[in-house]
Amino acid sequence: LDPNDLPVSWGRGSVTSLQCGPEQILFHEGDEANAVYCLKSGMVKLYKSGGSGDPLIIRLVGPGHLVGYRAVLTDEPFAATAEVVGPTQVCRIPKPLFWELLETSRGFATRLARYIATELRISEEQLLAQAQHTVTDRTIRLLSLFLDEGSFEPRRDAPIHLPLLRSEFAKMVGTTPETLSRVLHRLADSGLLTLTRREIFVRDPEQLRARARRIFPRK
């Protein structure tokens, strides 16, 4: 996931720019998909609940990335909900325009296909992790992913700062806040992390990455 991966020129009338605040919903799971959104700044979380049970956060989306393209592309209803996390600027690209881009802009469809292909790999890796690794392992994996993509404002002495509540973090790992709390504190006790109310400081980034690689090879 690298920002500005899709340098498409939006020189059309129908693209609108939106300034969004926290908790604003771009679209709901089940809604008709009539636009694609592109993040200029800020962050959006994409989660799906499937009707029953707690929602699972499918992914966090940063600047330069697209949301909603999957449903628009296949002409299905949205399969997830997109919610703004912090102050965020987005472009709204209506479906017809998106389709026009696909047909006219040379190479756009290919780039998009490649983009989705990467998402698919990530999703399948997460599926594997979910299927056969413990909460602790999955937590380490997620922390390591956050370290790698610096998109979450690493501080000088404090690599990871997430604008997420613990309960949201839990929804990304696929567990409950209670279990996540225990796991994080166990990791903190072993000296790997330092915890504050809503920040996670990684004491030893290299050791974390090493552990992640040991559990999930080839990353």
Next chain:
Amino acid sequence: LDPNDLPVSWGRGSVTSLQCGPEQILFHEGDEANAVYCLKSGMVKLYKSGGSGDPLIIRLVGPGHLVGYRAVLTDEPFAATAEVVGPTQVCRIPKPLFWELLETSRGFATRLARYIATELRISEEQLLAQAQHTVTDRTIRLLSLFLDEGSFEPRRDAPIHLPLLRSEFAKMVGTTPETLSRVLHRLADSGLLTLTRREIFVRDPEQLRARARRIFPRK
């Protein structure tokens, strides 16, 4: 997943046709991705192990579908292993030719993007199921999926016949053969299924579908 979804004409010299037998491997996880495969008949299972632990079967691929396109598209090594299940005919499309198709064949890239987008939805649904549903629920979901796509030769009185061992079925559900056995027999006791050594007869397809819908809405 509908067969012949990608009616591309393979009238080139470099496309080769292969006749494969069971257990033959098209490619291994980690191999360099130098070709895409298209199934003409038979079945291929795609699984990934991620180095440690039991492999998880990501998906079963039937006639008319592609395998390996994800890695070829993004120019990464294969992220999964493709193994032939029954007697199977496949086309092998070398990477350069596939790329040429993407660039020259009008609309191919878009169709491919749409195809991957569907895979992505399925993968994310499975992720959700894996994260917050029991083995029993996931088993029902899988059986219901098999019922819907008839690609697995439904018999007149016996809707589901899989050319898979129980252990493979378990790898699709994301559990162990032992647990799957217990779950299936519990479902059989309740009258929903009849079991033989390597076949699963669905006594009441409608009830199964109903249960699946109740657990996993909007399918």
Next chain:
DNA sequence: CGCTCCGTTGACGTAAGTCAAGAGATGTGG
């Protein structure tokens, strides 16, 4: 007729979900 491979079943251990209570934060109004 044995060998091997799977599927089944049982006993057991454990990771993690659930329920419930308590402890800090943070914010609000008097």
Next chain:
DNA sequence: CCACATCTCTTGACTTACGTCAACGGAGCG
């Protein structure tokens, strides 16, 4: 500035689904 309400995180006790280990039994095959 201080109660007071609210929200999140944390901790504990309990429950449970599921994985693991091990033994057994029926199929298929040489």
